[in-house]
Amino acid sequence: MFELLGIPPQALFGQLLIGLINGAFYAMLSLGLAVIFGLLNIINFTHGAQYMMGAFVAYLSLTHLGLAYWWALLLAPIAVGLFGILLERTMLHRLYKLDHLYGLLLTFGLALIVEGFFRNQYGSSGLPYSIPAELRGGYNLGFMFLPTYRAWVVVASVIVCFGTWFVIERTKLGAYLRAATENPTLVQAFGVNVPRMVTLTYGFGVALAAFAGVMAAPIYQVSPLMGANLIIVVFAVVVIGGMGSILGAIVTGFGLGVIEGLTKVFYPEASNTVIFVIMAIVLTIKPAGLFGRAT
Amino acid sequence: MKLKQALLAGAAVVLAAGGASAQISGDVVKIGVLNDQSSLYADITGQGSVAAARLAVEDFGGTVNGKKIEIIFADHQNKPDVGSNIARQWMDRDGVDVIVDVPTSSVALALAPLIKEKNKVFVNSGAATSDLTGKACQPTTVHWTYDTIALSKGTGGAVVKAGGDTWFFLTSDYAFGHALERDTSNVVTASGGKILGQVRHPLNTSDFSSFLLQAQASKAKIIGLANAGGDTINSIKQASEFGIVAGGQKLAGLLVFVNDIHALGLQTAQGLQLTSAFYWDQNDETRAFAKRFEAVMKKKPSMIQAGVYGGVTHYLKAVKEANTDEGDKVVAQMKKMPINDFMTKNGSVREDGRVNRQMYLFEVKKPGESKGPWDYYKLVRAIPGEEAFRPLKDGGCSFVKG
Numbered sequence: 056m057f058e059l060l061g062i063p064p065q066a067l068f069g070q071l072l073i074g075l076i077n078g079a080f081y082a083m084l085s086l087g088l089a090v091i092f093g094l095l096n097i098i099n100f101t102h103g104a105q106y107m108m109g110a111f112v113a114y115l116s117l118t119h120l121g122l123a124y125w126w127a128l129l130l131a132p133i134a135v136g137l138f139g140i141l142l143e144r145t146m147l148h149r150l151y152k153l154d155h156l157y158g159l160l161l162t163f164g165l166a167l168i169v170e171g172f173f174r175n176q177y178g179s180s181g182l183p184y185s186i187p188a189e190l191r192g193g194y195n196l197g198f199m200f201l202p203t204y205r206a207w208v209v210v211a212s213v214i215v216c217f218g219t220w221f222v223i224e225r226t227k228l229g230a231y232l233r234a235a236t237e238n239p240t241l242v243q244a245f246g247v248n249v250p251r252m253v254t255l256t257y258g259f260g261v262a263l264a265a266f267a268g269v270m271a272a273p274i275y276q277v278s279p280l281m282g283a284n285l286i287i288v289v290f291a292v293v294v295i296g297g298m299g300s301i302l303g304a305i306v307t308g309f310g311l312g313v314i315e316g317l318t319k320v321f322y323p324e325a326s327n328t329v330i331f332v333i334m335a336i337v338l339t340i341k342p343a344g345l346f347g348r349a350t
Numbered sequence: 351m352k353l354k355q356a357l358l359a360g361a362a363v364v365l366a367a368g369g370a371s372a373q374i375s376g377d378v379v380k381i382g383v384l385n386d387q388s389s390l391y392a393d394i395t396g397q398g399s400v401a402a403a404r405l406a407v408e409d410f411g412g413t414v415n416g417k418k419i420e421i422i423f424a425d426h427q428n429k430p431d432v433g434s435n436i437a438r439q440w441m442d443r444d445g446v447d448v449i450v451d452v453p454t455s456s457v458a459l460a461l462a463p464l465i466k467e468k469n470k471v472f473v474n475s476g477a478a479t480s481d482l483t484g485k486a487c488q489p490t491t492v493h494w495t496y497d498t499i500a501l502s503k504g505t506g507g508a509v510v511k512a513g514g515d516t517w518f519f520l521t522s523d524y525a526f527g528h529a530l531e532r533d534t535s536n537v538v539t540a541s542g543g544k545i546l547g548q549v550r551h552p553l554n555t556s557d558f559s560s561f562l563l564q565a566q567a568s569k570a571k572i573i574g575l576a577n578a579g580g581d582t583i584n585s586i587k588q589a590s591e592f593g594i595v596a597g598g599q600k601l602a603g604l605l606v607f608v609n610d611i612h613a614l615g616l617q618t619a620q621g622l623q624l625t626s627a628f629y630w631d632q633n634d635e636t637r638a639f640a641k642r643f644e645a646v647m648k649k650k651p652s653m654i655q656a657g658v659y660g661g662v663t664h665y666l667k668a669v670k671e672a673n674t675d676e677g678d679k680v681v682a683q684m685k686k687m688p689i690n691d692f693m694t695k696n697g698s699v700r701e702d703g704r705v706n707r708q709m710y711l712f713e714v715k716k717p718g719e720s721k722g723p724w725d726y727y728k729l730v731r732a733i734p735g736e737e738a739f740r741p742l743k744d745g746g747c748s749f750v751k752g
Contacts, residue, residue, distance in 0.1 A: 066564070069563045070560055073557075073560050074560075076559070077557055077559075178649070179388070179391075179393045179580070180393040180579070181583060181613045183614060183615040183618070185615070186591065193591075193592075193593055199563060200593045200597070202592055204591065205559075205591075274588065274591070275556050275584060275587075276580065276584065276587070276613060278580065280390070280580075281556065284556055285556065316560055319560035319564075320560065320564065323523075323549050323550055323551055323560075323561065324550055326551070326552060326555075326560075327555070
């Protein structure tokens with residue numbers, strides 16, 4: 056049996072698979088960010104909070120309304136998406152013409168307020184949310200035990216990511232969206248309601264975050280801090296992929312999940328920092344990111 | 351006002367002169383509760399510890415020898431530099447006399463010498479590292495509730511005795527995790543067990559699957575969780591997801607709080623053995639305290655929060671007795687008096703600052719055994735303080751004679 060740097064191949068395969076699973080979350084979250092940045096030019100720092108709200112909608116609808124996981128998967132993106140639309144209509148849309156910094160400050164402040172509110176209400180230890188009965192158990196792959204739920208996460212994430220990419224890059228609606236980003240006045244002149252489209256796009260990006268939140272609820276604690284812990288990494292993913300690049304966000308999300316997974320084997324202490332090291336290197340060599348176009 | 355200013359300005363001179371005549375500076379005894387208010391340890395310390403300190407002051411009557419008692423609090427964000435800055439400000443500018451709680455061992459270790467330098471008192475309830483009363487001991491430190499030695503002897507000892515003789519550690523990568531891993535390793539090897547390996551994860555990690563796979567691959571019978579708070583919760587939850595417990599390996603949570611069990615649910619946590627200094631449902635006195643605490647905080651107290659009550663009370667008693675708030679004198683007085691409150695019976699503060707108390711080994715109930723929320727533990731055995739803590743002479747504390 057060969058060994059690679061002292062790690063038996065079974066362990067290595069297991070770690071690669073786990074990296075892919077974590078990458079699925081990075082991909083779903085960075086995708087939402089990329090959509091919002093690409094089409095609205097807003098750096099959405101509330102994304103982590105919206106992801107957390109998704110998980111909380113799942114928890115609250117289970118405990119108060121008795122609605123199971125599958126309903127939450129539908130309900131949370133809608134509820135949180137509507138919250139996003141409300142934000143966009145009342146606050147964000149005033150900032151499109153200003154410097155990026157204003158959007159960043161506003162969304163960052165909102166994230167702090169939302170997270171503070173949830174922490175105040177529910178504490179920081181987190182709340183339990185169990186894996187739905189249909190997805191319990193797992194498969195023994197020989198080299199590792201793969202929980203069914205994690206397999207579902209990867210599948211769902213790939214579907215969502217591909218679907219989003221397809222809609223934006225390959226359909227007429229996506230073409231309108233991209234055109235509206237390039238030149239809103241012209242697109243409006245053709246009779247397209249650009250402000251409404253922008254609002255819905257923000258709602259969609261936010262809904263993606265909430266969807267990821269529901270997916271995460273059974274794995275991690277439903278905790279007010281779950282988004283804050285993740286959002287910085289996700290931003291790094293977006294920067295590495297290239298701001299606003301849909302494909303870049305997806306590929307980098309999965310890729311960095313795998314790299315982080317491997318770091319956890321070879322040098323676990325650095326697993327929190329490795330992504331930022333990569334970010335620094337990428338920015339030095341390719342300032343627009345791996346998939347970004349220099350403007 | 352003039353007196354206060356004079357005292358503040360002259361504080362350094364007074365310190366250099368080795369203390370003037372005994373009195374309470376600034377005409378107020380100020381208690382600073384410094385802990386994690388916003389992150390993974392906020393539920394087991396946080397506002398709950400502030401509430402416990404308030405209850406202690408209330409029960410003490412609000413004044414000591416005619417001087418008012420005040421409480422302030424702050425968030426050290428689990429960062430030693432942030433904690434040190436706040437502590438400095440508190441002691442230099444705000445006239446804080448005692449700093450209590452301070453979870454997160456790295457912060458506690460940074461604060462201990464600083465507090466000694468200012469001749470204030472450090473009543474630590476939240477931090478775990480046994481170094482606080484060992485290599486890093488200070489004459490103004492009192493380590494109140496528990497430490498890594500007691501945790502490792504309680505839980506580690508019980509697990510090895512039950513046949514868990516090969517261990518793999520999942521360790522939080524900072525002072526606390528290292529100390530807990532070291533102390534537990536000592537207990538395991540001393541009882542004839544073997545350590546097969548360890549993996550160190552960054553503080554506040556959300557995904558443990560990678561580390562758990564490594565633990566699984568080690569084939570150790572026991573996976574020792576040398577972490578705390580949200581990290582422990584996520585480790586236990588994901589270990590169950592990855593079929594580790596079903597595969598025959600057992601988890602040993604070395605530092606588990608009642609809040610963690612509440613967050614996990616009994617279905618996941620059942621059967622876990624843990625060491626604690628306090629559980630709210632032990633007797634009428636603990637239940638009475640828990641009821642008052644719950645009225646404010648809407649949840650049961652953790653052992654750290656209960657310890658803050660005891661520590662503040664004992665500190666105030668010593669200030670009253672010695673009629674001074676000078677750190678070295680108050681701590682000397684604390685070491686002279688026995689401790690008796692709802693949580694600690696016939697306890698004492700040892701020469702090295704360690705509080706000698708009974709500890710308890712609990713087992714988490716099965717869902718069927720529990721009568722409702724917060725009914726989680728059954729007692730396995732009580733561990734006398736002499737057995738639970740490190741013998742005085744073995745700690746390597748510089749000022750312990752003998």
